[in-house]
Amino acid sequence: MHTIVLLHGRGSDAEEFAEELMDSSRLSDGRSLQEALPGWRWVFPAARQVWSEVFKEFMPMWFELRDGRDGAGDSEGLKEAVTHVRGILQEERTRLGYGKVILGGISQGGAVGMWTLLSLMGEGNGDDDPGKWLGGFVGSSTWMPLGDDAEKMLDGDHHGSEFVENMMKSLSQRQSTIPVLMGHGVDDAYVDVDLGRQAARILSRVGCSVEWREYTGAEQEGHWFKVPEQMDHIYEFLKSLEAQ
Template identity: 40%
Template sequence: MDFPQPHIQLPIGSHTHTIILLHGRDSNGAEFAEELFSSKSSKDQGLFTALPTWRWVFLTSCDRWSDRFQENMCSWFDAYSLDDIHQRQDLQIDGLRESISYLYLGGISQGMATGLWALFCATGRSGLQGPLGGFLGFCGWLPFAKQVEALIEQRRPCGSLEIQYSVSKFFLDTLSSNEKVEETQTQTINLHILFTPVFLSHGADDAWVSVELGQQASQILKQILVHVEWHKFSGAEGDGHWIKEPEGFDQILKFLEDSVARSAINAIQ
């Protein structure tokens, strides 16, 4: 499936970092970029001006059929209901399979949901030598969260390493075009990606995606990943389905700065 060209904001001067973000349902990369860059931190800075050496890549999904709305929409996968994300989960698999093969990192709403799956499925790519610099997720959820919760509970007596392997294999199995990933292949799962630091934030008054879904994702990820930050807020624009200004952007900048510093320390070690 062909995806549209990404919307790219080039750095000013030397290029030090790249960040890849995904839009929500029925949006696109250029629209997400415009909304994100027009928001400010407490220092009256936008993300682009605060991080001038960063390259920003805003991916755009292809149009796919929505079974709920009976029309084509620009979306990463077909989410039948946001009131009950477990309803007709089978509709999500094809879109997730196609979308994660195209991307790597996080985003907002459905973009966050897709990015999380990309993060876990990256454990099946043995060429990765380490974690990503960071993952940013806003006002989203984790598809198939109940199944992952059950798997964690089942594997808890075996320890964290077994949980990481089992959860990674669940994601890979679910999207596999074959019946299942062979048992012998579990040894090739690369867990380095699970050391990627994760930042999640969600509006308590989000009218579109319940904050409980974001909190559920955060609680699950904290049992699998090494570093997860969770932030809850209220009073953001867009009926709470956005990032709170300026506090939310202060938190994003601090997370990115801390992640850069952490990466530099690890490189020295």
């Protein structure tokens, strides 16, 4: 048995995300991911309803955006979200053996997921090494908040964000590789594909084995999974992890 923890985007919620993903987004053979992978446990955590100073309303979101665009984010809110997701992963880890827990997310959920992945990779050692128990990561239509600072740090510049430095300070000690699948619409109207490319590049540089795919013509102005092609690719990726 495997567990996949999937994080919804800003303005959505766990129930809506699960319904849209499982009921409306089908593989090319007509099955849902849940039907195609019957032995998997699907976990859809929910972000809190919080007041957004940018949008001037309450909405479900993992962290506040600085300027209303899916670019930089509030580092304190991002840190809290990462801590929350790490707790969920630890709960799932107690149920399963090594390599059985997968993390994923779309849009803002993917952004939180990637920083959660980096925080785990920076702490791994011995039996707590996430390379031994975190089986992989799936991201779609997402970006890495503070990605410019992350790339600067990888280039040896340690004068960027304190959040980035704390999250990435131990990544150079990384030994094992975590498989990653990332997809993005070149016509995404909300998160520019170049931000997705940057995120994939950063994950590759820290030791992840990244499979990057680009799509066109997805619903929600390109800011959703491309059906059925991307669903097939996600299924194939998860199936490959199941076989390991």
